[in-house]
Amino acid sequence: MANANKFETLNGFARETITLANWRTRPYSFWSFRNVAEMVRSARIRTATPRPLPAVAGNPELLARPAAPGTDHTIADLLTRSQADSLLVSKNGRIICEWHADNVDRSDPHLVFSISKSITALVAGILQDQGQLDPETPVGDLVPEARNSAYADATVQHLLDMRVSLDFDESYLSEEDYARYRRAMSWNPPSEKGDDEAMLSFLCSLKKAAGPHGTDHCYLSPNSDMLGIVLERVTGERFPELCSRLLWQPLGTSSDAFITVDTQGAPRTAGGVSCRPHDLLAVGQMLINGGTANGNRIVSPRWIADMQANGDAGVWARGTQASFLKTGRYRNNWYQVGANSNAFLAAGIHGQFLYCDPDTATAIVCTSSQHEPQSDALDQPLLALFALLSAEA
Numbered sequence: 001m002a003n004a005n006k007f008e009t010l011n012g013f014a015r016e017t018i019t020l021a022n023w024r025t026r027p028y029s030f031w032s033f034r035n036v037a038e039m040v041r042s043a044r045i046r047t048a049t050p051r052p053l054p055a056v057a058g059n060p061e062l063l064a065r066p067a068a069p070g071t072d073h074t075i076a077d078l079l080t081r082s083q084a085d086s087l088l089v090s091k092n093g094r095i096i097c098e099w100h101a102d103n104v105d106r107s108d109p110h111l112v113f114s115i116s117k118s119i120t121a122l123v124a125g126i127l128q129d130q131g132q133l134d135p136e137t138p139v140g141d142l143v144p145e146a147r148n149s150a151y152a153d154a155t156v157q158h159l160l161d162m163r164v165s166l167d168f169d170e171s172y173l174s175e176e177d178y179a180r181y182r183r184a185m186s187w188n189p190p191s192e193k194g195d196d197e198a199m200l201s202f203l204c205s206l207k208k209a210a211g212p213h214g215t216d217h218c219y220l221s222p223n224s225d226m227l228g229i230v231l232e233r234v235t236g237e238r239f240p241e242l243c244s245r246l247l248w249q250p251l252g253t254s255s256d257a258f259i260t261v262d263t264q265g266a267p268r269t270a271g272g273v274s275c276r277p278h279d280l281l282a283v284g285q286m287l288i289n290g291g292t293a294n295g296n297r298i299v300s301p302r303w304i305a306d307m308q309a310n311g312d313a314g315v316w317a318r319g320t321q322a323s324f325l326k327t328g329r330y331r332n333n334w335y336q337v338g339a340n341s342n343a344f345l346a347a348g349i350h351g352q353f354l355y356c357d358p359d360t361a362t363a364i365v366c367t368s369s370q371h372e373p374q375s376d377a378l379d380q381p382l383l384a385l386f387a388l389l390s391a392e393a
Helices: 002-011 075-081 115-129 154-159 178-184 199-204 222-235 238-253 277-288 299-311 313-317 376-391
Strands: 043-047 084-091 094-100 258-260 273-275 327-331 333-339 341-348 351-359 363-366
Touching: 043 238, 043 273, 075 084, 075 178, 075 238, 075 376, 084 277, 094 238, 115 154, 115 222, 115 238, 115 277, 115 299, 115 333, 115 341, 115 351, 154 327, 178 199, 178 258, 199 222, 222 238, 238 277, 273 277, 277 351, 277 363, 299 333, 313 327, 341 376, 351 376, 363 376
Parallel strands: none
Antiparallel strands: 043 258, 084 094, 084 363, 258 273, 327 333, 333 341, 341 351, 351 363
16 A cells, blocks of 8 residues: 555556556656566567666756757756657766656656557568568568458568558548557557457458558557567567577676557567667667677668668658658668768657767757657757757767
């Protein structure tokens, strides 16, 4: 009972009021995004090196700077207004700023939503370099259950580049397609009809849209859940163990990560990863370092160069996310800023970012519990801030 009283004192509501119907909305998300394993069944992505975090790199001077040229609002003001939970900034491999909202425990794992896609793509890239995965293979050849779905003749690369022709509506607040999808992944309350599917059954029920695969960029999360199933099929290994062995342990992460799974144990590789912000920063630093960490070659320079250079700006401009990055590109589940910048990033709804600028050796992590899944009014100032912080010495 003492714990319940402490929880109410900190958050203003009791734990039992948080349900699958409200856990992704404020004020509940401030707690639930750091405690997802209490809401949705989850599997561990184990580290080999559990350890305490380094001392806090406080930087009140940086946080007191203007958040944008010509504004009186400080960086700290912007973070609070953006419903951010944590910010980490590193330069040349050294953390120069660490900020957390009140009542955030810096050691908590945080749900990173679609940054999970980018993490999954790293695992796919490692397998490609090991000769275990050919990205030009049709999904139907690897997942026979998908042969009567839209994915039958879509290639693995189509999944990675969000260029699958799929009859699906990525409307996060929809009570139709997306609600059914949320139930399949066990993120929403079960249907009163009792007709919910597991993830694979749901994915294999999706049909092709009018056009062919490989045309314009169309961001649809089921593609990345199918990618996770593909990786399990080609290796015969569950994704949490695969990610641990190929990425999380070689990185030298400080703590286990988690990934939500459905009723049959299928991984939510499109959005279910939770990890410490410091460990997410290590992912970005590894990429800035050319794919190495702790003396380990994790991701090949070939894969990093492909991710950075081979997105198609024209395809992006005609696609469904063009307003997110005006000059952007997309390749292997990572975004490129484009124009005169070599920066790339991973992003997730409700305000999750991993921003990497190799030219200035800057890596930035921002985790948030924004009320709305998407808000340009919150996201665009944060993207501008990341570019500003990267440019500053």
